Structure formats: structure tokens, C-alpha cells
Amino acid sequence: MVQQVTKGIKISVETHFEGMFYKEYRIQFAFGYKIIIENQSNDAVQLESRFWEIKDALNETQTVCGEGVIGKQPVLQPGEIHSYQSGCVLTGPFGAMKGHYNMLNFSNSKTFIVNIPSFKLCAPYALN
Template sequence: MTNGIAVEVIVEFQAKFSIPFSDQNVFTYYIRIHNSNQYTVQLLRRHWWIWESNGTNRQVKGEGVIGEQPVLAPGKTHQYQSFCPIASSMGKMSGSYQMIRLDTNELFEIKIPEFHLIVPEMQN
């Protein structure tokens, strides 16, 4: 939890859109953002870091998430899903959201915990 905001991530390998042991593997990630504060916040921007086992690293930055800039009142949760294609059988993601506290217009960052993207055949 960062600044009273909790972020949880669940990852799912998408076999029907992937070719294991190749350069085409797709993962869906489900994000749950919960506001434990006594004030309302809004998610403004996202910043992802994506690392692949083949040495490829990239960053993704943008406004909001999936075309939205959700507002979270005290005690409320926002959930969404998105996907990440990678060109290797293993990778990981982490990142941050830029938020604004709507009562004071204070900007702050919250961390998105690191999570792994692993083709099931690679797991022991």
C-alpha cells in the first residue's frame, strides 16, 4: 500500500493468443485499486516498466487506464483488465500511477507491485 492506496494484480497466460517457446506470448492482468483514505482521489496517469528474459526492456506511459481516469471515493475500489504481449517466455512488470487528491489537488505516486509473466510450461 502506498499513500493509503492498495494495488493488487492477478496475471493469466492467454494460450489461445500465444505460441509457447516463441516470440508471441500474451498475458492478461487484472488490477484492483482500493482507496483506504478518508478523501477522494483520481488516477491521472500510468507508467509501466516491462522486462523480458530475452533482454528487451520497455516503458509504457499514458493518461489513465484503459481510456479512463477513475475517481475513487473513500473506501471504494476500481477494477480493470488489460494485456501485455511479450516476445519471450518469461518477463515481469511493475510501475506506478500518478494520482491526485481531489480535495487539495496534491499529486502523488503509488507503486504497482512487481508481477511475473511466465509461460506455464516454464514453471516447475
């Protein structure tokens, strides 16, 4: 598990390999990840949007951005935790992801960025 704290918001990430499949005559590698967002600050915050940078084994980069996470824009009071699971598909057996969340602090009405630490995606057999 990788973790990072930015401005009192702790992000923890766990990953797992889900398997391979063929799509349009190409092998694809599916990965899942679980994100835990913990508000360790003294202020209520809301996750407004996300930005992801996804790199595959060939160092090709894909970016993904949008509102919220899995259709939600959670509000976290001090001490609260929000977790969700999602996934991605790569064209190779390993890659990496990193990104950030745009958050709103309700105490001062300012937005701020919370970094999502870089984490690896790796099929178990590709480690050797």
C-alpha cells in the same frame, strides 16, 4: 496475487497466460492481468496517468505511459474500488512488470505517486 499499499491506495494484481501466436515470423507470448485499485485513504482521489516498465525473458525493457487506464481516469471516493483488465505481449515465455500511477488528491489538490508492485508473467510450461 501481489499487493502493495502506497499512501492509502492499495494495488492488487492477478496475472494469467493467454497463449502463444506468431507475428512477423516470431513467436509471441500473450499475458493478461487484472488490477484492483482500492482507496483505503480518507480522501477522494483520481487516477490521472500510468507508467509501466515491462521486462521480457531477455531482460529487454519496454516502457509504456499515458493518461488513465484503458481510456478512463477513475475517481475513487474513500472505500471505493476500481478494477480493470489489460494485457501485454512478450517475446519470451516469462517476464515481469512494475510501474506507478499518478494520482490527484482532491482534498489538497496535490498529485502523488502510487506504486504498482512488481509482478511476474510466466507461461505455465516455462516453470519447469
